[in-house]
Amino acid sequence: MHELSVCMELIDQVEAIARSHDAERVDTIVLRIGSLSGVEPGLLESAFEMARLGTVAEHARLRTERIEPRIRCRACGLEAEAGPSDLRCPACFGTDTALITGDEMILARVELLQAAD
Numbered sequence: 304m305h306e307l308s309v310c311m312e313l314i315d316q317v318e319a320i321a322r323s324h325d326a327e328r329v330d331t332i333v334l335r336i337g338s339l340s341g342v343e344p345g346l347l348e349s350a351f352e353m354a355r356l357g358t359v360a361e362h363a364r365l366r367t368e369r370i371e372p373r374i375r376c377r378a379c380g381l382e383a384e385a386g387p388s389d390l391r392c393p394a395c396f397g398t399d400t401a402l403i404t405g406d407e408m409i410l411a412r413v414e415l416l417q418a419a420d
């Protein structure tokens with residue numbers, strides 16, 4: 304399951320952040336998921352439930368935000384939102400377009416709880 308290995312990597316990253324801030328545990332993780340990233344938010348959330356057990360993120364909430372694909376046209380220079388299966392330029396219908404966002408997964412925010420001292 305692709306989402307489980309994505310989650311393991313995510314938790315590695317989160318644990319490193321928590322360690323470097325001396326946090327007791329992780330409260331909230333906010334992920335931004337491109338709709339072309341191949342990651343299914345629902346599957347990711349259930350994989351996260353498993354992957355977090357026994358880690359510093361065991362009680363963390365996972366919030367996901369979706370990033371819609373955007374393209375830039377190399378022919379006419381237009382930047383626009385693109386459909387999920389159509390990356391052509393909406394102005395000149397050129398196919399020479401570059402994906403600006405939409406295929407990435409970004410760890411947007413990690414909220415930590417500090418140990419009380």
Ligand SMILES: [Zn+2]
Nearest residue numbers: 376379392395
């Ligand atoms: Zn164009």
